Each structure stands twice: as C-alpha cells, then as structure tokens.
Amino acid sequence: MPRLLGKNIMLREYQAEDLSFMRAWVNDANITDNLSDLFLQPHSQKDTERYLNSILNHEYSDQIHFVIAEKESDKYLGQVDIIHIDWKNRFAEFGIVIPAESNQNKGIGSEAIHLLQDYVFRKLNLTRLQLNLHEYNLRAYNCYKKCGFIEEGRLRKHFFTNGQYWDTISMSILKDEYLQLQLSD
Numbered sequence: 001m002p003r004l005l006g007k008n009i010m011l012r013e014y015q016a017e018d019l020s021f022m023r024a025w026v027n028d029a030n031i032t033d034n035l036s037d038l039f040l041q042p043h044s045q046k047d048t049e050r051y052l053n054s055i056l057n058h059e060y061s062d063q064i065h066f067v068i069a070e071k072e073s074d075k076y077l078g079q080v081d082i083i084h085i086d087w088k089n090r091f092a093e094f095g096i097v098i099p100a101e102s103n104q105n106k107g108i109g110s111e112a113i114h115l116l117q118d119y120v121f122r123k124l125n126l127t128r129l130q131l132n133l134h135e136y137n138l139r140a141y142n143c144y145k146k147c148g149f150i151e152e153g154r155l156r157k158h159f160f161t162n163g164q165y166w167d168t169i170s171m172s173i174l175k176d177e178y179l180q181l182q183l184s185d
Helices: 016-023 045-056 108-123 138-146 175-184
Strands: 009-012 064-070 076-086 091-097 128-134 150-161 164-174
Touching: 009 108, 016 045, 016 076, 064 108, 076 108, 091 108, 108 128, 108 138, 108 175, 128 138, 128 150, 138 164, 164 175
Parallel strands: 091 128
Antiparallel strands: 009 064, 064 076, 076 091, 128 164, 150 164
C-alpha cells in the first residue's frame, strides 16, 4: 500500500516501532472516553502488541489501517482506520485518534480525513464513508462537519460513560458530495 502524502502529514503503514506511541494513550481516559467500548477495560502491553501484530500481518480483509505521521520525520501523530468495509455495497466506517493534546487543533485531523476520503473514494471506489461519535465530542463533530460529513441521525441515550447517558451521532459523506466539495475548493 502506498503512503498517502499531504501538505504537512502523511498516512503511512504501521510499524513495530509504533507500539510505544500506542501504549502512551491506550489507557488514557481523556482519549479513550471519546472512542468505542473497546476501551472499557485497561489494555495490557500484550493486548496492544496483539492488535498491532494483527495489523502488521494484515489479518482483516475488511479493514485498512494507517498511521498519521509527520511528513518529514515519519513520526507517529495518531492513527486513522477504515473498518467494516462492505465491498458489495461500497461503504466503510472509519475511526481516528490524535492522542497528544499538543497535536490537536492544528488541522492534523482534517488533513488526515481529507487524505482518507480521497483514498476511499478515488482509489477504493467506495460510495459512502460513515462514522459514529458521542454527542459530547464537539471537537470531533466540528471537524467532521468541516470535512463534509452530514449528520444523519442520533441513537438517543445510546452510550453510557461517567455516570451519564449520551446520544451517539451517525454521520456520513457520499462520494458525489466529496467530489463536489473538491470542485468548489
């Protein structure tokens, strides 16, 4: 798989050396509270190694994984993963994490999503890219809207964390919407 190059970042393959960067955030509630229930319990070193090895060994045919890295240095900044690819119906879901607060609000997420959208729609020829997020994750919500995603609906009181129920918001962008945005830029 080729690396996807942007202005300031690249989406590259995972490497064994990324383990320490992943371990730095995988048990940090400030990060994982914005992610799925996969992070309800602490992850051991072996858990993270097993996950990284599954990516390095290409164990899943319905997933494609990228590290978000600095363009010049190759340094890990986060990760963006295409999951649940439905090859027949031409859609996929994705998730993104940029764990270091020092890397947030710098446009890294938007640039990574734009690179991913281009790959999904122009290389993989999918017609729909979708995601789910928790309603309290306003930073992510605004980023997704900026990248052309449209809110499709909410699962009310669908996610429980820190003693409270929250809505899960479903968003998507279609290939023709993405291409139209590209024409207007």
